[in-house]
Structure formats: C-alpha cells, structure tokens
Amino acid sequence: MNVRIRNAGLLLITPLMIAGLTVSSAFAAGKSFTGTVSDAMCGAKHMGPAAECTRGCVNKGSKYALVVGDKVYTLETTDKAALATLDKQAGAKVTVTGTEKDNTITVNSVKAD
Numbered sequence: 001m002n003v004r005i006r007n008a009g010l011l012l013i014t015p016l017m018i019a020g021l022t023v024s025s026a027f028a029a030g031k032s033f034t035g036t037v038s039d040a041m042c043g044a045k046h047m048g049p050a051a052e053c054t055r056g057c058v059n060k061g062s063k064y065a066l067v068v069g070d071k072v073y074t075l076e077t078t079d080k081a082a083l084a085t086l087d088k089q090a091g092a093k094v095t096v097t098g099t100e101k102d103n104t105i106t107v108n109s110v111k112a113d
Contacts, residue, residue, distance in 0.1 A: 030098040030108050035068035037089045043072040050091030058087070066096050066105065073100065077107035085110040
C-alpha cells in the first residue's frame with residue numbers, strides 16, 4: 001500500500017515540478033527593451049557627441065545605460081560580448097534583453113538595431 005501511495009504522489013508531483021521549471025525558465029529569459037546606449041551619469045543628455053561622451057564616462061567608471069523614451073535604465077552585465085556590443089553601439093539604438101528591477105536591467109543579451 002505504501003508503494004502505491006508513493007508512486008501516486010510521484011505521478012502528481014512530477015508534472016507540477018516540470019511546469020514550475022518551464023515557468024521559471026520563461027521568466028529567466030527576461031523582457032526586451034529597445035533604446036539608445038548611453039551611460040548612467042549622463043543619461044539622455046551628453047556634453048558633446050553621444051558616442052564619445054558615453055565611452056568616456058564608462059572609461060571613468062560610469063555604467064552603461066539604456067535610454068528608452070523618458071526612462072534611463074542602468075545596465076548590469078559582466079558578459080564580454082554584451083559589453084563589446086554596448087561599446088560599439090554607444091549612442092546608437094539597440095535591443096537589450098534582461099530582467100528589470102528598480103530601473104536597473106540585468107542584461108542577458110544585446111542586439112544592435
């Protein structure tokens with residue numbers, strides 16, 4: 001009898017676990033944000049050409065940012081490919097995929113538009 005109950009329990013729990021993993025994977029992928037690459041210090045307003053200003057501020061310790069309309073999101077990433085794309089696309093439009101919390105996007109990927 002105990003074996004039957006245990007097997008029935010496993011049959012009920014397994015689909016729930018699979019569904020939970022599927023949902024958490026979907027949330028881990030994140031949301032897409034399309035905007036202009038900037039830096040957290042200057043945001044949408046630069047002192048000179050946007051690309052040069054962004055690179056200069058990042059070289060001095062500022063983080064990359066994404067300007068989407070009136071919002072400025074700070075970008076968090078250590079991924080070298082994402083950082084290289086952000087540097088190359090400084091001042092240009094990109095799509096960033098990641099998770100947002102408190103105006104900071106933890107970056108999963110960056111794609112030039």
